[in-house]
Every structure is written in structure tokens, then in C-alpha cells.
Amino acid sequence: MRELLVEAGSTVDVGTPIIRVGDDPADPGAVGAQNGAVQRQEEGSEEETREKPLVGYGEKASATQRRKRRRPAAASAAVAPPAAPPSPPAQAPAPAREASAPLNGGSARALAKPPVRKLAKDLGVDLRSVTATGPGGLVTREDVQRHAAPPTEVPAPPAPESGEPEPTPEAPVADFAAREERIPVKGVRRHTAAAMVSSAFTAxxxxxxxxxxxxxxxxxxxxxxxxxxxxxxxxxxxxxxxxxxxxxxxxxxxxxxxxxxxxxxxxxxxxxxxxxxxxxxxxxxxxxxxxxxxxxxxxxxxxxxxxxxxxxxxxxxxxxxxxxxxxxxxxxxxxxxxxxxxxxxxxxxxxxxxxxxxxxxxxxxxxxxxxxxxxxxxxxxxxxxxxxxxxxxxxxxxxxxxxxxxxxxxx
CATH class of the missing domain: 3.30.559.10 (Chloramphenicol acetyltransferase-like domain)
Known part of the structure; x- marks a missing residue:
């Protein structure tokens, strides 16, 4: 070893150089140290891959304090282990958690604009239970109203004759356009409204x-x-x-x-x-x-x-x-x-x-x-x-x- 780059007992990030070793092959100690450093680097890379935190959880506090791997003794390595039964095919690894997933274990937060969120709050609707029809999975005002609307009563279909299969009932569809009316403010009404506002706040x-x-x-x-x-x-x-x-x-x-x-x-x-x-x-x-x-x-x-x-x-x-x-x-x-x-x-x-x-x-x-x-x-x-x-x-x-x-x- 030529130089110690980090003081003993210090905690550093993975990949930070800690020592500089010599490259003189005549120095067996240096060669051994170099081989040991290469071996530790491989082990560190392997453990870093295994202990890499999930996306969205942040850096683990103990990422740089790795547990030493226990290697088998040389004597036991010479003895051949008994043949093991064939293992089942390996399962695909579970996909990583998405960045938008909440940490409290709940479902993902619905995408909606602030006015839509206020409407959902006023109507007592959980946005996560609303089927979104907007672009990019955006929950629209119509989606919230459709979800909050009471089911429309549909007259019962006539009883099927014997031998005929019963028809599958269709889900009722609420007509929101028929429940509201928009009147353009123009002409006489527009003129009157402007005049009344001017008078009320002037005189x-x-x-x-x-x-x-x-x-x-x-x-x-x-x-x-x-x-x-x-x-x-x-x-x-x-x-x-x-x-x-x-x-x-x-x-x-x-x-x-x-x-x-x-x-x-x-x-x-x-x-x-x-x-x-x-x-x-x-x-x-x-x-x-x-x-x-x-x-x-x-x-x-x-x-x-x-x-x-x-x-x-x-x-x-x-x-x-x-x-x-x-x-x-x-x-x-x-x-x-x-x-x-x-x-x-x-x-x-x-x-x-x-x-x-x-x-x-x-x-x-x-x-x-x-x-x-x-x-x-x-x-x-x-x-x-x-x-x-x-x-x-x-x-x-x-x-x-x-x-x-x-x-x-x-x-």
C-alpha cells in the first residue's frame, strides 16, 4: 500500500477510493494487497447490487456499512457436496416499485386538476375509485359527476319465456346535460346586469x-x-x-x-x-x-x-x-x-x-x-x-x- 486516502473508521460512499496500492510485482505484499483490494471491490459491487434501495425510498443509511461475507473453509471446499435434486425454474424478479407509489401502503394518487379535486371533495368521492377518461389517465369533472350520480332506475325487462336465456341487464347511464341549463348572458340581460352593478357600487x-x-x-x-x-x-x-x-x-x-x-x-x-x-x-x-x-x-x-x-x-x-x-x-x-x-x-x-x-x-x-x-x-x-x-x-x-x-x- 502506497497511501491511505481515508482515515480509519470513516464512512464513505460506495466507489470512493480509500487506498492507493503499488504495482511492483516484486513486492509480494503489494501484490497481495492489490489482489485483496480487487477482491473486495468485486464483493462490494456484488453487495451494492443486492442492497440497492428501491426507487422512491431514497438512499439507505447503511448502504456503505456492508456485512462481511463468510467464505467456506478450504478444507470443506475439497469435499464434493452431495448431488442436489433439480431445482424448479427460477421465477422472474418482481418489478420495482414505481416512483409515484405512496410510502404508506395505499394506492397511487389519482391525476386530477384542483377544481376537479374540490368537486370530488364536495361530493364525497374518492378520486382513486373514479374511472378516468381524460388524456394520460386524467380524472375529469364528468368522470366525478358520473361516479357520484345515483343509479338511474330502469324499468324491469319483461320476463323471458320458458327456454329463453335471461337478458343481461345494462348499466344505467346518467344524462348530466339534461340536469343543467346554461343561458348566455347577452343582449338586454347583459346590459341590465352591467347597469345594476354600476349603480349598486357607485351610488x-x-x-x-x-x-x-x-x-x-x-x-x-x-x-x-x-x-x-x-x-x-x-x-x-x-x-x-x-x-x-x-x-x-x-x-x-x-x-x-x-x-x-x-x-x-x-x-x-x-x-x-x-x-x-x-x-x-x-x-x-x-x-x-x-x-x-x-x-x-x-x-x-x-x-x-x-x-x-x-x-x-x-x-x-x-x-x-x-x-x-x-x-x-x-x-x-x-x-x-x-x-x-x-x-x-x-x-x-x-x-x-x-x-x-x-x-x-x-x-x-x-x-x-x-x-x-x-x-x-x-x-x-x-x-x-x-x-x-x-x-x-x-x-x-x-x-x-x-x-x-x-x-x-x-x-
Whole structure:
């Protein structure tokens, strides 16, 4: 041996040179050491192959501390061993464990995207039990839904006649396309959605509520239906609610205003283009009656009827939906008592009235059953404060409680 490359007792990786030996054949010690080193290297290579760790388990901590092989004595090598019976054919070695196999003994982790994993978690589905149909064994959303769907009941087939084999039942297939519907957001609905979002997050909304006894209003509706001026039009409570709003605007003109962000000004409109919110098959539309405040009640009733019929037929033009100044919406036709309506963009307020119901009410000091509704007024608090909004709502309620007397007093 010429040189010791590693200190005695040190642990090194397999293949690391530990000594340098001489190559002088005249030195029997060197030759013996060299032969011993070659022999140990062969033994080490053989043991390294046998003790190589499985893929995925990492390097074994004891890979460099090999156990010495016990070689048979020379005397026993001279004695021939007895003939052994023929051994069975050698079995093929077991394949190495794949790198993706978990160390805890479970099955392999399924391939799926994060949204699919969340869907499986919500549905209580084990991804490892789902049959994957995606590329490269990827579990898709449809695979999870198909796995989680309850079995579809299939009518029992007729009993086979004698002598005929029973048919093999087919597995039910769930039709997921029939269980969902996707509606493209476009046209009127897209425009309305964008306008409502803009209004809700631009104008600071305040909503006030007022319950009103409208028993006399319902009597007035019946009387107007009998008059010749209204013979060819539909007279409804909406007509009188809208008229009460127009009258309140005339007495409180600042509620009929808009906010000019660029100029930082409040623009008060001395005309009223009254918007009427109408639900249609295409979505919510808000056409408006131009100069509604200047029309007599019969003319206003005809304009209101024409506007609603045109909207339901889907014939409302863009011009009819532009330039509105204040809006009224009837949520009572849907069986709703009240709501917090969103202001139409470019306007300052919107009035909603709910369904008219029979309710116990104190009238002239006695408890009676009266026709009652709830009014909701949403307004832009940047230009309409609580006092003005409350006055407008109070005056509308007073006109609906006694429309005939209010009409005579206010004109």
C-alpha cells in the first residue's frame, strides 16, 4: 500500500477510493494487497447490487456499512457436496416499485386538476375509485359527476319465456346535460346586469319603508274603471301609485335629479320621464314615459298600458329606455311585500310597492281588516338626504290613503 486516502473508521460512499496500492510485482505484499483490494471491490459491487434501495425510498443509511461475507473453509471446499435434486425454474424478479407509489401502503394518487379535486371533495368521492377518461389517465369533472350520480332506475325487462336465456341487464347511464341549463348572458340581460352593478357600487343607496292603508285607493280604482274616459284602458293600482309619485316629484323637485361626477354637480330635472320596470322573457327592462308629469290621468293611463304591452312583447326600443329621471316598480305582482330596489343608472330614486293584502289595521280607533301595502323608496344619498327622502315617501303614502281628497288639495 502506497497511501491511505481515508482515515480509519470513516464512512464513505460506495466507489470512493480509500487506498492507493503499488504495482511492483516484486513486492509480494503489494501484490497481495492489490489482489485483496480487487477482491473486495468485486464483493462490494456484488453487495451494492443486492442492497440497492428501491426507487422512491431514497438512499439507505447503511448502504456503505456492508456485512462481511463468510467464505467456506478450504478444507470443506475439497469435499464434493452431495448431488442436489433439480431445482424448479427460477421465477422472474418482481418489478420495482414505481416512483409515484405512496410510502404508506395505499394506492397511487389519482391525476386530477384542483377544481376537479374540490368537486370530488364536495361530493364525497374518492378520486382513486373514479374511472378516468381524460388524456394520460386524467380524472375529469364528468368522470366525478358520473361516479357520484345515483343509479338511474330502469324499468324491469319483461320476463323471458320458458327456454329463453335471461337478458343481461345494462348499466344505467346518467344524462348530466339534461340536469343543467346554461343561458348566455347577452343582449338586454347583459346590459341590465352591467347597469345594476354600476349603480349598486357607485351610488350610496338608502332604502326607507312605509306601510300604507290603501283601502280607499282600491275603491278609486273601481270607480275609474266605470268612467267613460277609461273605458279602453286598464286601470290598476300601479296607475295611482305612479300618479302619486309624479305629484310628489312636483312638490319635491330635488328628488328628480342626477349626479354629474365629472362636473361635481347635482342636476335637477324639471321634467319627469317616468321609468316603469317591466319583467320580460329577455330580462328586466325599464322603458320610460316621456314628460309623464305633464299628461292628464287618462292620457297617462294609455301611455302606461302601451309601454307595458310593448315591453312584454319584446318591442321596446333603446330610445324608450334612455333619458329616464325616476322609476317605479311593482314587486307586488310577484307576491312580494317589499324590497330594496336598485336605482336605475342616471337617476336619483326608485319607488317599489308590494302586494296589497287584507291585514288587521286600526281605523278610526277600531281594529278592522283593511287593504294594506308596503312602499319602499331607494334614493342616492349623495344628493337626497334622509329628510327629503322621508318627506317624499310620506306624501306618496298620504295620497294613497285618500287619493280623492289629495287630488282636490294638491291638484
Amino acid at each position: 350610496p343607496h338608502v332604502t326607507e319603508f312605509l306601510q300604507v292603508d290603501v283601502t280607499k285607493t282600491m275603491r278609486t280604482v273601481r270607480k275609474l274603471r266605470e268612467r267613460p274616459e277609461f273605458a279602453d284602458v286598464k286601470v290598476s293600482p300601479l296607475l295611482l301609485v305612479a300618479k302619486a309619485l309624479l305629484t310628489a316629484v312636483r312638490h319635491h323637485p330635488r328628488v328628480n335629479a342626477s349626479w354629474d361626477e365629472e362636473a361635481q354637480e347635482i342636476v335637477v330635472k324639471h321634467y319627469v320621464n317616468l321609468g316603469i320596470a317591466a319583467a320580460t322573457d329577455r330580462g328586466l327592462v325599464v322603458p320610460n314615459i316621456k314628460d309623464a308629469g305633464a299628461k292628464p290621468l287618462p292620457e297617462f293611463a294609455r301611455a302606461l298600458q302601451e309601454l307595458t304591452e310593448t315591453a312584454r312583447e319584446g318591442r321596446t326600443t333603446p330610445a324608450a329606455m334612455s333619458g329616464g329621471t325616476i322609476t317605479v316598480t311593482n314587486v307586488g305582482v310577484f307576491g312580494v311585500d317589499a324590497g330594496t330596489p336598485i336605482i336605475n343608472p342616471g337617476e336619483g330614486a326608485i319607488l317599489a310597492f308590494g302586494q296589497i293584502r287584507d291585514m288587521p289595521w286600526v281605523h278610526k280607533g277600531k281594529l278592522k281588516v283593511r287593504k294594506v301595502t308596503t312602499l319602499s323608496l331607494s334614493f342616492d344619498h349623495r344628493m337626497i338626504d334622509g329628510e327629503l327622502g322621508s318627506e317624499v315617501l310620506r306624501d306618496i303614502g298620504a295620497m294613497l290613503e285618500d287619493p280623492e281628497m289629495t287630488a282636490l288639495a294638491w291638484g
